[in-house]
Amino acid sequence: MEETYEIMATGNVPDMANLMLFLVIFAGGSLAWSSQLLERLNTTQAEASAAFTAYSRLALSIVEDDAHPVAASTIALASISILSHLVTNSDGFGLKVHMLRMRCLLMMRELKINSLDTPASSEERRLKGCNMIEIEVQRRIWWSMVASDWLIGFSGGHHEGAYIYQPRHMQVNYPANTDDEFITPTATDIDLPSSVPTAMSGFLFRVRTAKLCREIVDAMPSVLLDDNKADYHVVLAMDAKFQTLFKELPWFLQLDPENVEKSKEIVTQRPWIAFGRISGHFSLHSRLCRLHRPYHLEGMTNPKYAYSHEVCIRSAQTVLELRRQMDEAGAKIDIRPSRFWTVMQHVFVAALVLATDVSFSPDAPDAEARKAKVLMAYQILESSKQESSTLVESIQRNLQILMSALQKQRVQPPRESTASSAVSSGAIHDAFRDEALGSGLMEVDWDQLWTEFLAVAPDLDAQQWNSLLDDVDLGGFHPALF
Known part of the structure; x- marks a missing residue:
């Protein structure tokens, strides 16, 4: 860093890869502000937000400079x-993220990774030797x-059902399960058993x-088919894989009370273990x-489908x-989940x-408890306004789009088939998107939205509801991190 600043101070151009790395680190620091940090730096949340925008845009401009491409x-x-991760969780899963991910893929192929x-x-x-830090x-x-x-491939939305990285086209070992300090330029045989907690445990869980x-x-029907509902035996077979993964996780990543209690000492020493455990199960259950x-x-x-x-x-x-x-575990390692678009998308869904389950069975014994959980989710989303008003506005907008489609569906005749239902609901979604975005619906408050949702949803049959939920575009973002 000192060398880079000295080069710039003399009017020369620094190594652009180094400069880009510093910019994304500064951007990440600006995004991860805390009230204590702002106080120490005598700055404000608005200034931290502006700094993040400036640093990330500068880094992005280096990537996009085709006249002087970074080697x-x-x-x-x-x-x-890192920039891809930051942009995903600040602006959503838009075109910039796709571009950054493709740049990564092309560069990795160029380096034969x-x-x-x-x-x-x-x-x-x-024979020739290498720097094992760089390899890791x-x-x-x-x-x-x-x-x-691969996570995006099964996360809902327009990108579901497909992926880019083909296992047959790669031969790359998993990163070593070890802490950074044990990776040296000449280190060998540093991979520890998965039962040993390290800084990489959460990464390998992901x-x-x-x-x-x-x-x-791979097991599900192609999304290009009209009738893409998987046979139930396939769903159960995939469910069994989930249960196996839950059981095979290292004990300190297990979610049951006994292992959580047993891991307290490790979590005290390595607080990121708790966040990795929580975020990992959050992703799995989603x-x-x-x-x-x-x-x-x-x-x-x-x-027959009661289990589902x-x-x-x-x-x-x-x-x-x-x-x-997540809030308690994240606070100990300066991670604020409420700033992650990807986290809030899972909460929204x-x-x-x-909410749909409550609306279809309002008299169920545990209906009130489920209503309480829906309200808790509403409160979580509402409280995120302090962290990112853009995030909550996006979710509100999509809930309003869904409400528009629901209201339209309410006056439609019953569907004759799953295929026609999907087509019709998709058309309704497209037709009402512009109306919802342009009619001032952003002024509707959360309480009213949820109340309307619970009132309208019972009039839909299962096919209509499923096709609507599949069609809704959640602000163009996906759980790429979780």
Whole structure:
């Protein structure tokens, strides 16, 4: 950093990869502000927000400068991947993120990271030597990008059902399960068993979850087919994989009270373990709920699918409870989940699932408890206004779009088939998007929105509701991080 500043002070141009890395680190620091930090720096939240915008735009301008492209390097890769993460969680999963992710892929191919651990590459490193710090960083970047790609493949929205990184086209070992201080330029045999907690435990948990998402995408019908509802035996087979993953997790990543209590000492020493455990299960339960959602409402009346209804509700409730726990765990490592678009997307969908369930069975024994959880989700989203008004406005806008479609559906005749229902609801969604965005609906408050939602949803049948929930575009963002 001193060298970079000295170069700029003399009027010369610094290494652009180094400069980009510093800019994204500064941007990340600006995004992670706390009231204590603002006080120490004698600054404000608005100034921190402006600093984040300035640093991230400067970094993005370096990436987009085709006249002076940044040479492929590990530092450049790290910079672009971090920038992709920051943009995703500040602006949503828009075109800029796609561009950054594609730049990463092309640069990794240029550096041949996709074949980093082939026998030929390993032998070349043995003969010529290498810097193992750089090799481990390359593995981390590769698997971070791969995991994001596979997680997006089973997260709902327009990108669901497809992924870019094909397992047959890569040979890259997982990053070592170890702490950074044990990785030296000459380090070998540093990989510890998964039962040993390290700074990489949460990262590897995320990779395992992503791998399961890819297996689900491979097993499910193509999204290009008109009737893309998976056979129920496929859903149950994928559910079994979730249960296996839950059981095979290291004990300190287990969510049951006994192991949580047992891990207290480790969490005190390594507070990021608790956040990794919570965010990992948050991601898993969000996708377990997604897996069973096509059979959720049908399971209310058909005993064959009762298990899906039970799992969908239980996982949605778990998502909201884990979101509550995130605040305490995140505060200890300066992570504020309320600033993550990806986190709030999961909360929004879980709340919709529970709200719909309540509206279809208002007299169920636990209906009041479920209503309370929906209200808790509303309070979580509402409180996020202090962190990111843009985030909450996006969610409100999409709830209003959904309400417009629901109101329109209320006067439509029953659907004759799943296929026609999907087409019709998609058309309604498109037709009412512009109306919702342009009619001043942003002035509607949350209480009114939820009240209207609970009033209208019972008039829809299961097919209509499922197709509507599948069609709604949640602000263009996806859970790429979680």
